[in-house]
Amino acid sequence: MWQIVTVAVLELRVKSVFLPLVIRAGIILIFASTAVALGIVAGSSIGDGGVSPREAVIPALMLFCVAALASLPLPRAVPPIIPALAETLSASVIIGGIGTSGLLFLPYLTVPLFIAGLSSGLLYGLAAAATAVVAFGGTVITSSEVDIDELNGNNSLLAWVFILVAVPAVGAWIRRLRADVAPDSEPAYADAHRLLSELHVVARQLSLGLDPRTLATALAEDIRAVVPQADAVVLARSTGGRFVALSGHEPPEAAELAIEDAWVSAQPVKREASNRAFAAIPVLMGERVVALVLVITAASLDNPSLRSCRTVIDQSGPRLASAMLFDDVRRLATTDERMRLAREIHDGIAQDLASVGYALDDIRQNSDPVVAQQVMTVREQLQAMVADLRMSIFDLRHGVNDTVGLGAALSEHAQRIAAQSDLAIHLSMDESPKRLPITVEVELLRIVQEAITNVRRHAQATNLWLTVTVEPPRAHITVIDDGRGLKPGRADSFGIQGMRERARRIGANLHVGPGPEGGTLVELGLGTETAAFEPRHLARPAVTRVSLTDPHGIPTIVPQTTRSRAASPARTDQEVTN
Amino acid sequence: MTSATANLRVVLVDDHQLIREGLRRAFDRAGDIEVVGEAASVADAMSTLDRLRPDVLVTDVRLPDGDGITLTTQVRASNPTMGIVVLTMYAGDEQVFAALDAGASGFVGKDAPAEEVVAAARHAAANPRAFTARDLAGAMQRRMSAPAGPKLSPREREVLDLLVDGLAIAQIARRLYISESTAKTHVANIYEKLGAGNRAQAVMAAVRLGLVDDSKRR
Numbered sequence: 001m002w003q004i005v006t007v008a009v010l011e012l013r014v015k016s017v018f019l020p021l022v023i024r025a026g027i028i029l030i031f032a033s034t035a036v037a038l039g040i041v042a043g044s045s046i047g048d049g050g051v052s053p054r055e056a057v058i059p060a061l062m063l064f065c066v067a068a069l070a071s072l073p074l075p076r077a078v079p080p081i082i083p084a085l086a087e088t089l090s091a092s093v094i095i096g097g098i099g100t101s102g103l104l105f106l107p108y109l110t111v112p113l114f115i116a117g118l119s120s121g122l123l124y125g126l127a128a129a130a131t132a133v134v135a136f137g138g139t140v141i142t143s144s145e146v147d148i149d150e151l152n153g154n155n156s157l158l159a160w161v162f163i164l165v166a167v168p169a170v171g172a173w174i175r176r177l178r179a180d181v182a183p184d185s186e187p188a189y190a191d192a193h194r195l196l197s198e199l200h201v202v203a204r205q206l207s208l209g210l211d212p213r214t215l216a217t218a219l220a221e222d223i224r225a226v227v228p229q230a231d232a233v234v235l236a237r238s239t240g241g242r243f244v245a246l247s248g249h250e251p252p253e254a255a256e257l258a259i260e261d262a263w264v265s266a267q268p269v270k271r272e273a274s275n276r277a278f279a280a281i282p283v284l285m286g287e288r289v290v291a292l293v294l295v296i297t298a299a300s301l302d303n304p305s306l307r308s309c310r311t312v313i314d315q316s317g318p319r320l321a322s323a324m325l326f327d328d329v330r331r332l333a334t335t336d337e338r339m340r341l342a343r344e345i346h347d348g349i350a351q352d353l354a355s356v357g358y359a360l361d362d363i364r365q366n367s368d369p370v371v372a373q374q375v376m377t378v379r380e381q382l383q384a385m386v387a388d389l390r391m392s393i394f395d396l397r398h399g400v401n402d403t404v405g406l407g408a409a410l411s412e413h414a415q416r417i418a419a420q421s422d423l424a425i426h427l428s429m430d431e432s433p434k435r436l437p438i439t440v441e442v443e444l445l446r447i448v449q450e451a452i453t454n455v456r457r458h459a460q461a462t463n464l465w466l467t468v469t470v471e472p473p474r475a476h477i478t479v480i481d482d483g484r485g486l487k488p489g490r491a492d493s494f495g496i497q498g499m500r501e502r503a504r505r506i507g508a509n510l511h512v513g514p515g516p517e518g519g520t521l522v523e524l525g526l527g528t529e530t531a532a533f534e535p536r537h538l539a540r541p542a543v544t545r546v547s548l549t550d551p552h553g554i555p556t557i558v559p560q561t562t563r564s565r566a567a568s569p570a571r572t573d574q575e576v577t578n
Numbered sequence: 579m580t581s582a583t584a585n586l587r588v589v590l591v592d593d594h595q596l597i598r599e600g601l602r603r604a605f606d607r608a609g610d611i612e613v614v615g616e617a618a619s620v621a622d623a624m625s626t627l628d629r630l631r632p633d634v635l636v637t638d639v640r641l642p643d644g645d646g647i648t649l650t651t652q653v654r655a656s657n658p659t660m661g662i663v664v665l666t667m668y669a670g671d672e673q674v675f676a677a678l679d680a681g682a683s684g685f686v687g688k689d690a691p692a693e694e695v696v697a698a699a700r701h702a703a704a705n706p707r708a709f710t711a712r713d714l715a716g717a718m719q720r721r722m723s724a725p726a727g728p729k730l731s732p733r734e735r736e737v738l739d740l741l742v743d744g745l746a747i748a749q750i751a752r753r754l755y756i757s758e759s760t761a762k763t764h765v766a767n768i769y770e771k772l773g774a775g776n777r778a779q780a781v782m783a784a785v786r787l788g789l790v791d792d793s794k795r796r
Contacts, residue, residue: 260733264767265760346640350667351594354688358600361692365607379691386667386689394669416669419713 009067013111014118024073031068035061062094063108070112080119085128087112092132096139106160109136110167117171125168132164212236212323212437213507216246216291219316223295226308231296234283235259236324236437243292244437245473251294255280263289268310272300279306283313285321327439334442335399342396350389357382387420395449399442406441406470407431410448414466421456423464430469440526443502444475447510450495451479451522459483461519474527475508481519486512586611586703589630591623591637591646592665597688601636604692611699620644627653627660634661634699639668647680654681661702665695671717678709685711730771730789737764742781742790 012027038061070087074080091112095105109132117125216234223232233248243259245251251259254273262269262280266289269280277300283291293313295301301309360382364375394416400409407429418425435441448466455464461483469476496512499522503510508526515521588611590598598616605611615630617623620643627635635653637646650662663684664677677685683702686695690712701710711717730738733754740750751761772787774780784790 256732260731261756261760264763265757343640346667347594350688351597354667355594355596355600357689358597358604358692362600362603362607383689383691387687390667390669390687390689393667397668398670412671415716419716420669 009108009111013067013071013115024071028068028071031064031071035064035068038064059094059098059105063091063105066090066094067111070115081116081124081128084112084116084119084124085131088116088128088132089135092135093139096136097143109164113164113167114171117168117173118175119171121175122169122172125172126165129164129168133161211507212246212320212327215316215320215323217248219293219313219320220247222312222316223293223309226312227295227297227301227305229297230301233294233296234320235292235294236290237263237292244434246291246437250434250472252276252296254278255294255296259292259294262292268306270300270306277301279309281306281309281313283317283320285318290317290321290324331439331442338396338399342393345389345396346393350386350393353382353386353389357386391416391420391453395453400438400445405431405435406444406475407468409441409445410466410468413445413449414452417452417456422462423456424462425452426463426465428465428467432471434472436470436472436475436526440475440506443506444477444508444524444526447499447502447508447524448477448479450499454495455479455481455483455520458487459485459520475524476526476528477524479520479522480515482515482517483519485514485518486520586634586699587614587630587632588612588634588636588699589615589617589623589626589632591617591620591626591635591641591649593618593638593640593642597638601692601695604696605699608696611696618642620649623649624652632660633703634663636663636665636695636699639664639666639673647676650677650680650682659706661699661704661706663695663698663702674711674714674717677711681707683707683709685709685714687712730768734764734768734771735789737761738768738780738784738789741765741768741777742784 009031012030038057066087070083072083074083088109091108095109098105113125113128113132116128216236220232220234224230231248233251234246235243235251236246237243243251243256243263252274254276255271255278258269258271258278258280262282266282266284266287268282271278271280275298277297279295279297279301281293281295282289283293293309295309357379360375360379364372364379367375395413398409398413400406404412411427411429414425414427417423436444448468452464452466455461459481461481463482465478465480467476467478467480499512500510503524506526508524509528511521511523511525513521588605590601590613592598592601595618598618602613602616605613614632615626617626618641620641623635623637623641635650637649639646641649646664646666650664653660653662661684662682663686664673664680664682665686665688666673667688669687674685683706684698686698694712698710701708736754737750740753745753747761747765748758750765751758754761756764769775769780772780772783774783781790
């Protein structure tokens with residue numbers, strides 16, 4: 001009977017520690033009303049002599065009062081061990097003073113002890129247990145009416161002493177579990193902040209910096225140092241699930257399956273194909289595969305070499321992963337800022353200009369033909385300005401993402417321009433189905449956008465030839481116009497400086513100069529020694545031609561039969577059957 | 579075409595007051611068109627449309643509490659005959675197709691003269707379900723010429739072929755010398771790329787996208 005009551009009290013008391021105020025108030029009410037009810041029972045039983053009030057009812061009443069008091073909410077400044085100790089002390093004294101039937105009430109002591117362990121940990125819990133033992137023992141010894149031998153029938157007193165020590169230990173253990181399950185979010189932020197600060201310092205001080213490509217090259221060299229005669233390629237997963245080399249050349253097709261299996265299984269995979277041996281070793285960050293190192297050797301890699309490769313990778317992995325993460329964070333932050341700028345232009349100056357345009361339309365309609373003609377001229381200029389702003393907003397919002405690659409983004413951009421300006425754009429695209437890392441694609445797109453904008457605004461050209469060749473990890477882009485050429489002082493103007501900075505960021509070479517037949521040439525080489533690629537690429541291998549032939553600004557697209565590298569089903573089938 | 583006696587009733591939705599004023603004047607000049615209401619937000623627009631039931635809605639894309647494309651979709655769902663003209667400062671094929679998919683009748687850029695908006699509103703009243711936009715043909719061509727569809731990796735293609743042949747995960751794993759969990763991951767990736775929830779949907783999607791080569795079927 002008392003055991004059941006004890007369990008109930010314990011549950012209510014634990015709840016009173018961890019639950020909101022309303023529930024606490026209810027619990028206090030339960031304890032207090034139980035105490036009042038017991039008081040009434042005690043009062044009535046003193047008269048008829050039914051139950052011995054001194055032996056059972058009055059102690060129970062007192063204990064419920066103690067429980068109610070201990071459940072009272074305290075200010076935050078009071079450590080929770082104080083009420084628990086007070087409760088332990090008063091309950092021990094009450095139970096110790098009862099006499100022989102005190103054993104009945106001993107289970108109640110588990111309540112404050114458990115709470116002490118749960119709220120303040122093992123040391124405080126044990127201190128509370130010691131308090132209980134001392135207070136109970138002291139009370140029993142000083143109270144003349146209690147016979148210790150009688151109390152200690154069947155050694156139960158010793159058992160209880162043991163229990164009183166075990167209970168706070170259990171409470172403390174549960175407390176630790178709770179701490180593991182529900183970590184405070186503050187430390188997590190503090191950790192993140194510390195990491196970011198470290199990254200920031202590292203990014204500024206590291207000899208290699210935090211550039212994924214540089215780090216990947218260093219990693220490949222480290223691998224070659226431990227396994228001579230090996231060729232190492234560091235790969236990252238690019239958009240569209242394709243793998244792209246961060247350093248070195250593209251992996252041979254024979255290695256594709258090894259690469260993919262290593263990526264999916266997060267385990268090193270060894271395979272042999274076409275008299276070469278491949279070992280694909282994942283670079284792990286926790287559980288996640290962030291990159292992959294492909295080691296290419298003539299004969300299969302023996303286990304010691306594989307182990308030393310893994311050691312090298314485990315050492316450099318975190319740095320490479322951080323660099324890639326850093327790159328991505330920078331890209332996301334930039335995208336955010338561009339979106340904000342686009343909104344600002346869109347909601348402000350662009351709308352204002354558009355409304356001025358509508359006002360001019362009104363004036364034009366209501367004026368005589370001569371004035372109307374003049375207004376018309378202004379209106380057309382204004383329309384060009386608004387179209388230009390629309391273009392700028394589009395450029396700011398438009399970019400590459402997981403589904404839109406560099407080629408698609410560039411051709412859409414070129415076609416927009418062709419549709420909305422007097423510039424005929426001749427586009428030739430030679431794009432491998434593989435994609436460059438998205439951070440590289442973004443920069444290339446921005447450079448070309450800037451180059452085309454320059455032509456549109458300053459060159460007074462009629463034709464623009466945009467030639468794009470993408471063969472990851474290499475790319476080559478030329479923008480040639482037949483306009484009036486570079487004016488002195490424009491070579492390092494704001495736009496071109498921005499292009500140079502972007503090119504430097506991705507390790508590309510940029511050349512801006514006079515075009516082959518007048519006009520201007522902007523040439524960009526990625527993964528090459530100079531901006532120039534191979535001469536044949538200047539011969540414009542047209543895959544898609546876009547030129548302004550329609551008076552309504554509809555570009556006509558004339559696909560030409562060249563070695564199109566677009567990812568057609570036929571091409572991918574070839575890949576599979578090979 | 580509307581008769582001269584019945585005026586076209588138009589509601590303008592744009593958060594920029596000067597734009598609304600300019601357009602209102604353009605519609606007033608047209609003579610047979612009446613701007614019966616204006617709204618500056620999606621919420622305003624919904625209640626105004628419910629109250630006035632105009633023939634044509636002219637809406638901006640970017641609105642303070644949402645966007646004109648969503649508004650178009652909502653209006654179209656309950657009203658198949660209202661003309662809807664989407665007016666925007668945004669350029670790009672995506673916008674045109676978003677307006678088309680939402681069920682708009684016309685799409686006009688904000689750089690175009692006000693007369694073009696009026697013309698689009700007339701067209702929308704006459705043919706609410708026939709979409710017009712400047713450079714629509716060009717946009718269509720561009721969409722057709724763009725390489726579309728998900729790209730599967732070579733290993734995913736192999737797994738897909740075996741899936742189409744009806745092999746179980748365990749059999750696929752054995753056939754390709756990979757672990758079952760690896761095979762499962764490949765299958766999950768394939769489902770994700772094809773937007774499929776199960777094997778049947780994946781096979782259907784693969785057939786539809788031309789990813790399954792009949793000559794390879796055994």
